[in-house]
Amino acid sequence: MGKTRSAPTLNDVAKAAGVSTATVSRCLNSPDRVIEATRQRVMQAVESLGYTPNFAARVMAAKRSFTIGAIIPTMDNAIFARGLQAFQDQLHENGYTLLVSSSAYDPEVEREQIRTLVARGADGLLLIGHARDAEIYEYLERHQVPSVVAWSYAPEAQRPSVGFSNAEAMGELARSVIFAGHRRIAMISGITQGNDRAQGRVEGVQQAMAEYGLDASALTLIETAYEIDKGAEAFGQLMALTPRPTVVMCGNDVLAAGALREARRLGIQVPEQVSVTGFDDIELAEIVSPALTTVHVPHREMGRKAACELTAMVEGKSEGRSSCISTRLVTRHSLAGPP
């Protein structure tokens, strides 16, 4: 197959330009430390050889990767998409690259991914939610990798977090549900085990019930994975109950979409016969019919803030401050009074 031209290295560029590798490196990394004429010669060589620096070598020598890692529970649905996109955009603006992996809500997998990302030289990590083995935080500390937690706000934790109070946000929605007259309340929650966001949302509902003098332990609760089909299934079970709940509050919009789909299949009118609510206000919420009454989470804002905080930490400009973003109710058509 003839001469196998293999990828050019710094050295090749240096030779071609008649300078040392140090100069080429400087041209690429701090152009102003090199005189104009030399720089042009070097850049030309780079261009004509089609040189791309070897990342591994660079990371190794510089001990800096300008890469941020993020581990999200799932890529399957849109829950994290918008926030992550904003996170990435901001990161890019700040000169960093994002590496994403998904843990499938499995702590064991997550731990593994964290190690992988660190081994790959991530300068910082974005984590979702606080619930996590202390050992993991120790590991990050040892490797001196800063991290911020998003989708959850807990100023009392020593970890910086950028998010909102899941309990309060859901509580607000629950109060308006109760205010609409509902008393037989059911909830389809995500798995609360090891998921502080899901836990917070359940607590939010319970607190609101307590506030209104309802028996919070009377809340009919089904926990299931955050999938459309699961939401549909849970809704089916709930509708088989006697007496039937008059409202089904869902842990997120995906679950709610499943509930709505099942309602349609069963010929149950929403909101005439039963009300349904969501959480997150992803695009889906507006597409389903009836459009979902839900809690709007400013994902973009959260993503951007998390990115800024994290890069500041990586660059030693911040010790890690938590910030709280505020959610708001979005009233559409899936919530009405009880039948």
Added chain:
Amino acid sequence: MGKTRSAPTLNDVAKAAGVSTATVSRCLNSPDRVIEATRQRVMQAVESLGYTPNFAARVMAAKRSFTIGAIIPTMDNAIFARGLQAFQDQLHENGYTLLVSSSAYDPEVEREQIRTLVARGADGLLLIGHARDAEIYEYLERHQVPSVVAWSYAPEAQRPSVGFSNAEAMGELARSVIFAGHRRIAMISGITQGNDRAQGRVEGVQQAMAEYGLDASALTLIETAYEIDKGAEAFGQLMALTPRPTVVMCGNDVLAAGALREARRLGIQVPEQVSVTGFDDIELAEIVSPALTTVHVPHREMGRKAACELTAMVEGKSEGRSSCISTRLVTRHSLAGPP
């Protein structure tokens, strides 16, 4: 600041276990080349030090990263999610890690991402669609990075591809639309510029029309970005036409979901007053109402096949074979005869 215990290296492990670094390395990479007793000692040291190999160093020394890169046009919606998930799962089974970036449908960005991924030592690349500068393929060749194209099937191209014929798939749907009696056909397509999938889908409709003796140039076509809002907007424009089309074929389910949303807003009954079709059969298709008549693409199968082919190429076990997967029509409720 006291003693800063920093991350342990191979060397630290070697010392702790009283062996050479070579032995530790072998323990980790080919355990059977090391005697049981030694291995135990080493593993114990690894464990107690909390050692994680430095990825950059490993890649550099081994010239192998067991990493595959994928550049998809967007992460925003679910179009690529399912296929990519399957791709990743299979990759994981084969012992590889996936790195994903999204190009926002911008060739310039894509080219950059490809370079980045290669620089990061990706052993192979997954690309979406064929339309791409020849220069890019040359670059990949020079760096000896194999690639496979997915979401598109073109056996005549020298690049291996795993996908389906977008034209045929859409053609089949179009034939059934025409068969249902529609003559005034409109289409909301993704941007066809530099997107062979979108082009193929449009051609599919036109071919079907030609087959049935309709004037293919009479197809009312709107090109727009693959976003819900855009789909809604385009649908609005189409409905303002006189005479109104009796069916709106959408380039994918996302666009169709937008169309349906707008129809509801305008008080237009689907499919009584106008029919709507989608493409892809993502979860969304079943959630919207009426549920979409669409083309089912076996994304998972495609993802797995692409992963297998690509890893085979990386390992020198394949020269790169293309394979075609087959789509099928899914009849739901959004398509009926013309009013």
Added chain:
DNA sequence: ATCTGAAATGCAAGCGCTTACATAGAAGGA
């Protein structure tokens, strides 16, 4: 007991880059 060959382990040379330090000109002041 000695020899042989295979198996286990050690040695050390890189992989491609960054960067502290050394060096060489150039420019300006005395």
Added chain:
DNA sequence: TCCTTCTATGTAAGCGCTTGCATTTCAGAT
């Protein structure tokens, strides 16, 4: 003119790992 002070560039030491080759070890054969 000579010396100081910059500035631009070169030199070379790693970064943490893998791996070809050399060396040691040890079981079995003689």
